[in-house]
Amino acid sequence: MSKVLKGVGGERAFKGATISALVLLTVFIAGIVLSLxxxxxxxxxxxxxFSEEILFAIRLSVITATTAAVISVAIAIPVxxxxxxxxxxxxxxxDSLLDLPIVMSPVALGAGLxxxxxxxxxxxxxxxVLRFTFAVPGIILAQVAVVSALAVRLLKSTFxxxxxxxxxxxxxxxxxxxxxxxxxxxxxxxxxxxxxxxLTWARAIGEFGATVTLAGATAxxxxxxxxxxxxxxxxxxxxxxxxxxxxxxxxxxxxxxIIRKTVGRSI
Amino acid sequence: MIDIRNLSFHIGxxxxxxxxxxxxxxxxxxxxxxxxAGKTVFLECIAGLHHVKQGQIWINGRExxxxxxxxxxLGYVPQxxxxxxxxxxxxxxxxxxxxxxxxxxxxxxxxxxxxxxxxISPLLERDVNTLSGGEKQRVALARALAxxxxxxxxxxPLSNLxxxxxxxxxxxxxxxxxxxxxTIVHITHNQVEAEEMADRIAIINIGSxxxxxxxxxxxxxxENEIVSDFIGAMNILDCDSYRPLGNGLAEAxxxxxxxxxxxxxxxxxxxxxxxxxxxxxxxxxxxxxINRFKGTITSIASRGATVRLEIKIxxxxxxxxMPDDIFGGMNLAVGKEVFLILKLxxxxxx
Numbered sequence: 001m002s003k004v005l006k007g008v009g010g011e012r013a014f015k016g017a018t019i020s021a022l023v024l025l026t027v028f029i030a031g032i033v034l035s036l037x038x039x040x041x042x043x044x045x046x047x048x049x050f051s052e053e054i055l056f057a058i059r060l061s062v063i064t065a066t067t068a069a070v071i072s073v074a075i076a077i078p079v080x081x082x083x084x085x086x087x088x089x090x091x092x093x094x095d096s097l098l099d100l101p102i103v104m105s106p107v108a109l110g111a112g113l114x115x116x117x118x119x120x121x122x123x124x125x126x127x128x129v130l131r132f133t134f135a136v137p138g139i140i141l142a143q144v145a146v147v148s149a150l151a152v153r154l155l156k157s158t159f160x161x162x163x164x165x166x167x168x169x170x171x172x173x174x175x176x177x178x179x180x181x182x183x184x185x186x187x188x189x190x191x192x193x194x195x196x197x198x199l200t201w202a203r204a205i206g207e208f209g210a211t212v213t214l215a216g217a218t219a220x221x222x223x224x225x226x227x228x229x230x231x232x233x234x235x236x237x238x239x240x241x242x243x244x245x246x247x248x249x250x251x252x253x254x255x256x257x258i259i260r261k262t263v264g265r266s267i
Numbered sequence: 268m269i270d271i272r273n274l275s276f277h278i279g280x281x282x283x284x285x286x287x288x289x290x291x292x293x294x295x296x297x298x299x300x301x302x303x304a305g306k307t308v309f310l311e312c313i314a315g316l317h318h319v320k321q322g323q324i325w326i327n328g329r330e331x332x333x334x335x336x337x338x339x340x341l342g343y344v345p346q347x348x349x350x351x352x353x354x355x356x357x358x359x360x361x362x363x364x365x366x367x368x369x370x371x372x373x374x375x376x377x378x379x380x381x382x383x384x385x386x387i388s389p390l391l392e393r394d395v396n397t398l399s400g401g402e403k404q405r406v407a408l409a410r411a412l413a414x415x416x417x418x419x420x421x422x423x424p425l426s427n428l429x430x431x432x433x434x435x436x437x438x439x440x441x442x443x444x445x446x447x448x449x450t451i452v453h454i455t456h457n458q459v460e461a462e463e464m465a466d467r468i469a470i471i472n473i474g475s476x477x478x479x480x481x482x483x484x485x486x487x488x489x490e491n492e493i494v495s496d497f498i499g500a501m502n503i504l505d506c507d508s509y510r511p512l513g514n515g516l517a518e519a520x521x522x523x524x525x526x527x528x529x530x531x532x533x534x535x536x537x538x539x540x541x542x543x544x545x546x547x548x549x550x551x552x553x554x555x556x557i558n559r560f561k562g563t564i565t566s567i568a569s570r571g572a573t574v575r576l577e578i579k580i581x582x583x584x585x586x587x588x589m590p591d592d593i594f595g596g597m598n599l600a601v602g603k604e605v606f607l608i609l610k611l612x613x614x615x616x617x
Binding site: 163165166168169170171172173174175176177179183184187188190 | 311314315316335336337339340341342343345349351352353362363366367410411413414
């Protein structure tokens with residue numbers, strides 16, 4: 001074995017193996033897109049795109065995902081900054097807990113929220129503050145639950161990479177801790193904040209599991225784009241389902257493109 | 268005035284141990300020590316970047332030990348300058364002024380005069396990421412001086428610059444010190460820098476203050492072994508006869524060595540020369556034959572980044588020191604004959 005893999009021959013074999021993996025994965029993903037292209041009835045595509053249902057789904061998805069992304073990033077900035085700056089007892093536990101939504105199944109997360117709203121406190125909130133279950137706020141809450149952890153993770157690595165001496169210098173130039181954060185740390189974290197906002201938004205647009213569990217799949221009411229795919233597949237309306245698929249692919253490619261353009265390839 | 272009383276501070280496995288130090292108004296004060304001696308941590312304690320729990324720091328008659336950096340009004344230039352990369356030169360310099368709520372025209376005037384003081388007027392609209400090291404240092408100085416602090420803290424301000432820039436900035440710093448009449452605390456590991464710039468020097472090693480005094484006292488009369496080890500033993504030459512040559516030059520006979528030196532006085536009894544100010548070469552160097560001698564190496568000792576040679580010239584023994592890499596490039600061994608050049612400019616008459 002070691003004899004075979006040494007020298008120029010070994011280098012070539014290793015290079016060949018790694019490149020094959022790259023080709024395989026690229027072909028796989030390109031294949032999915034191509035099969036979609038081949039399957040689509042382009043005459044029906046435009047009319048489907050402008051159907052009342054799909055326009056509703058696009059609008060609902062954009063509104064909920066944007067709200068969810070703004071809320072998530074707004075919460076994640078102080079959370080990530082605290083995790084990056086401070087050492088405190090139990091930090092590892094807090095850190096792991098915050099990572100839970102990333103590795104957990106979204107359906108389980110949605111189910112957890114559903115259970116919470118059946119408790120006395122939860123139903124109290126529902127009756128007196130805002131209705132979440134099977135309603136639009138539930139979509140936003142489900143999306144926030146899933147994507148906020150992602151925003152925290154991305155922003156923490158952004159803050160970790162900022163040299164603390166920038167803040168120190170600004171303190172000697174007359175900034176309070178809060179002013180140093182606003183005038184120095186936030187501008188330094190700008191690219192990371194933009195990237196995490198776009199990624200959380202794109203992830204929120206595609207969120208299905210938690211949303212469907214908490215807010216349900218009611219056509220023209222809690223029907224976001226992924227839920228629209230689900231509903232149309234269930235009623236065997238394949239043409240409409242593929243149309244929505246294209247919208248989602250376009251959104252995903254657009255998001256990746258904007259990230260590449262604004263913050264380079266660091267993420 | 269900066270008054271430090273019984274300051275102790277621990278960070279990781281390192282600690283500053285019971286430091287007492289008074290730095291006078293308008294002094295150019297240099298803190299000198301090897302890498303890892305705790306110079307930066309000490310400066311950061313003065314700047315308020317650490318929570319000091321033991322001891323007190325007083326600045327101009329006010330205790331500041333528990334005050335935050337923004338409450339101390341000190342100018343601070345960290346090593347590598349740490350300019351804000353998202354601001355251009357003007358906005359970097361004006362950063363502290365915006366904090367003081369100065370008016371637009373006031374800010375403009377202040378930035379303009381600082382830029383003139385530091386010779387960076389043509390750079391004002393530049394992106395700081397495109398500046399050279401020397402330019403960055405000037406911008407960092409202007410930024411620190413913008414709010415008119417009475418005390419300026421400099422962390423290794425000249426060490427990452429090329430030799431030419433560093434020599435020039437040395438003069439600039441002294442000029443700024445003189446023109447503004449401020450107190451400067453400057454830390455460095457470079458002895459020549461310390462000697463040439465300081466009104467007084469403090470030697471710090473492994474978190475302890477070893478000696479404080481005028482450069483002359485610290486270099487010629489080290490108080491303990493740690494200081495003399497760090498400074499390196501001097502070559503002291505006792506001179507028997509002396510003859511002025513005119514034009515500020517004199518000739519002395521010191522233990523059989525005929526030495527030309529820059530001196531105007533009546534007599535020369537002793538001459539001191541640092542080992543690093545003796546050039547050693549294994550071939551006959553070109554140029555005028557002044558202060559050049561032939562000797563034999565009697566011992567070679569490695570001292571980390573430098574190598575110390577003991578060289579016998581007739582009856583006299585001289586010490587020479589050279590960087591490790593230069594030593595490696597020459598073919599030197601005990602018993603070998605070498606050529607020495609004693610640097611005229613660096614000789615001191617005691």
